[in-house]
Amino acid sequence: MDSVQKGHIEEEKNADYRKSFYSIHKFEIRMPLTPDIQRRYELFLEKDCVHNKKRTDYRNQLYYSACQHCQSNRYANFFTCYDNEKLFKLGISDICMVEKKYLAYRSYVCNVECSITFRVNPRILLDFPDNKYIRIVPCDELENIMPALISILMPYGFQQNDLERAFIKRLDICANINLGDQCLAEQYLKLLRKGGFYRGLRSKFMPVSPKSHRPMHPPNEVRFINRSAASYTLETLSVYLKHPQMLEHSARYDAGEIERAKGQIRFELRICSYKNIYLKKKYGCNVPTDLISSAEIIGSDIFTNYLEGLYGKGKFVKYSRAAELIEKAENHHRATKDTMIQMVNQTRKTDLADAYGILPPEKITWIRKYFNELEISPITLRDSWKADFFENPVVYIRTHNVNE
Numbered sequence: 001m002d003s004v005q006k007g008h009i010e011e012e013k014n015a016d017y018r019k020s021f022y023s024i025h026k027f028e029i030r031m032p033l034t035p036d037i038q039r040r041y042e043l044f045l046e047k048d049c050v051h052n053k054k055r056t057d058y059r060n061q062l063y064y065s066a067c068q069h070c071q072s073n074r075y076a077n078f079f080t081c082y083d084n085e086k087l088f089k090l091g092i093s094d095i096c097m098v099e100k101k102y103l104a105y106r107s108y109v110c111n112v113e114c115s116i117t118f119r120v121n122p123r124i125l126l127d128f129p130d131n132k133y134i135r136i137v138p139c140d141e142l143e144n145i146m147p148a149l150i151s152i153l154m155p156y157g158f159q160q161n162d163l164e165r166a167f168i169k170r171l172d173i174c175a176n177i178n179l180g181d182q183c184l185a186e187q188y189l190k191l192l193r194k195g196g197f198y199r200g201l202r203s204k205f206m207p208v209s210p211k212s213h214r215p216m217h218p219p220n221e222v223r224f225i226n227r228s229a230a231s232y233t234l235e236t237l238s239v240y241l242k243h244p245q246m247l248e249h250s251a252r253y254d255a256g257e258i259e260r261a262k263g264q265i266r267f268e269l270r271i272c273s274y275k276n277i278y279l280k281k282k283y284g285c286n287v288p289t290d291l292i293s294s295a296e297i298i299g300s301d302i303f304t305n306y307l308e309g310l311y312g313k314g315k316f317v318k319y320s321r322a323a324e325l326i327e328k329a330e331n332h333h334r335a336t337k338d339t340m341i342q343m344v345n346q347t348r349k350t351d352l353a354d355a356y357g358i359l360p361p362e363k364i365t366w367i368r369k370y371f372n373e374l375e376i377s378p379i380t381l382r383d384s385w386k387a388d389f390f391e392n393p394v395v396y397i398r399t400h401n402v403n404e
Contacts (some may be wrong), residue, residue, distance in 0.1 A: 015395040020139035020404070021175055021397050022299025024122050025268060027292065028094070028170040031162055033114045041116055044157040045097060050081035056081040059096070075102045075112075090152055091124030117169060120149060133253055134147060134261045135241055136174050138404045139296040144288050167288045168276050176242070176269045177393075177400040182262045185241055186388055187381075189265065191316050193222040194379045196352030198309030200226055201237055220244045224310065236256050236270045237306060239393075262403065267393065269302060309392045311352070312368060314376040317392040320381045329374060336370060343367065344379045352378055 026312045035039055059079040087095070100113035122145045123136040137145070150160050179185050197203065201224035206215035217223075221240035242264040246253050271279070276291060283294050291298070307341045317325070326332070339359070346355035355378055356364050371378055381387065391399070 001012070006288075012327070020296060021401055022296050022303060023136045023139050023142065023174055023175075023293065023403055024295045025136050025174040025266075026119055026170075027168055027172060028119045028123050029163075029166045029289075030167040030169040033113075033116065033162075036264075037162065038114050039170065040157055042097065045082050045095070045116075048156055049084045049095060052081045052083050055079075055094075058082075063334045066116070068278050069291040072111070073129075074223075075100055087152070087156075091121040092118055092152070094119040116344075119170075120145070124150070125149060131257055131260070134264060134402075136176065136258055136403050140264060142293045142295055144290050144339060145160060146207070149394060159401075164287060165271070167369060168291045169273055171271045171276055171295065173269045173271065173295050175299070175300070175303060176264060176402045177267070177396045178264045178393070179390045179400060180263050180395070180404045182241075182243060184267050185263050185385065187385060187387065189220065189222065189239065189241055191379055191390060192311070192393065193217055194351040195222070195224070195310035196356050198306060199353075200234060201306060201310065204228055205236075224306075227228075234272060234275045235368075237310075238266075238267055238268045239270075239272065242266050255261075267303065267307075267397065269306070272363070298383055302395055303397070311379060311392060313372045313378040313392060313394075314374065315379055315392055315395070316379055318383050318385070318388065319344065319380040320383050322376055325374050325376060329370075330372075336367075339367060344380055347379045 004273060037248060059081065060076075060104055064264050074289065079101045080099075082095045082097070084092075084095060087093070093179055095118045096116065098113075098115045098117055100111060101128070121132075123133055123135065125148055126137060126141055126144060128135070128137070147166070150163050153163065179188060185306070193204075203225055204217070204227050205223040208214065209216040217238075221238060223239075224237040226234050226236075243258065243261040245259050246258045250258060276288075279285075279294075279298055280288060280291060283291075283293060322344050323341060326337050326344070329337065330341075342358060343352075343355040346358060356367075359367060377392065381390065390396075
């Protein structure tokens with residue numbers, strides 16, 4: 001990177017003002033229905049929406065399969081999915097009536113719960129005309145989301161009290177950065193794929209490729225997930241290149257917006273039901289939908305914690321530069337330096353998760369501290385790359401943020 005870029009980063013690092021670095025890309029609401037109001041919403045769905053049989057069959061198939069492995073008190077969520085073109089254009093989609101039924105006498109009976117779920121794109125909901133898919137809603141607009149949602153849905157028979165009591169089933173908090181060049185963004189993703197594991201993010205989603213028959217990252221993405229199928233519903237951190245993702249579905253997007261997505265990387269944390277309940281308590285949200293207006297501070301806390309845990313707090317430098325800094329470190333013993341070099345060599349071959357695997361668990365925090373003191377990550381660039389270094393993702397989210 002040239003001196004102008006370096007100066008820009010240092011200037012932003014030391015800025016005494018605070019930008020809005022994190023906001024909401026999408027969220028999903030679950031609105032419980034009591035028996036006395038269930039029929040009202042059934043009439044709305046039957047009158048104003050079109051039944052989507054394909055999506056209904058797909059979602060029910062998934063839940064049948066999942067339910068077969070339950071040991072006792074087996075139940076399934078039965079979905080009836082609908083579309084409404086007017087609401088879709090206003091940012092509301094994936095409308096479903098969900099009925100929870102328990103298994104008795106080898107058939108699903110006893111409908112014990114009923115709810116409506118739907119997804120919301122806040123930027124479209126608040127009528128931002130430009131960059132609907134490469135930008136997200138500004139943080140100073142977060143408090144306006146629920147009032148706008150209520151005003152749009154009330155003419156369809158939704159009640160304000162019902163919406164205000166709704167639960168946030170899934171919350172997608174995002175940050176967008178732009179490195180100004182698609183090749184740089186692709187190189188940066190290669191580095192980010194080498195991240196280690198941290199706390200709840202215990203593995204990487206790597207499906208088996210039909211061509212190579214080996215586990216491979218999804219195209220243009222790295223996705224950190226929870227280890228078990230049960231905990232997978234808690235949260236997922238996805239980092240992906242925006243331009244190829246839009247190019248793959250180019251018919252959906254404006255050509256100019258696809259072009260402007262070059263060089264852009266999206267960091268997206270998808271938080272599902274159980275983790276949202278925890279966040280509601282931690283951040284003192286009086287009602288579930290208060291999570292929406294708290295998304296900025298929640299995102300700042302979680303992203304900083306996770307990204308620094310996955311990659312370290314330092315920048316990504318070339319291998320030769322990392323080896324030089326380690327050797328010149330005056331306060332490190334020879335054994336410590338050898339361990340650090342061994343870790344850097346391992347990340348060149350595989351990733352940081354494997355590099356930590358060469359250490360006893362109690363030494364991982366210890367070695368992280370030494371890399372952080374040198375302000376470098378154990379993950380390094382190839383010496384053949386033109387770029388001298390890449391900043392830590394937390395820094396880029398502050399200095400190259402293009403949320404708005």
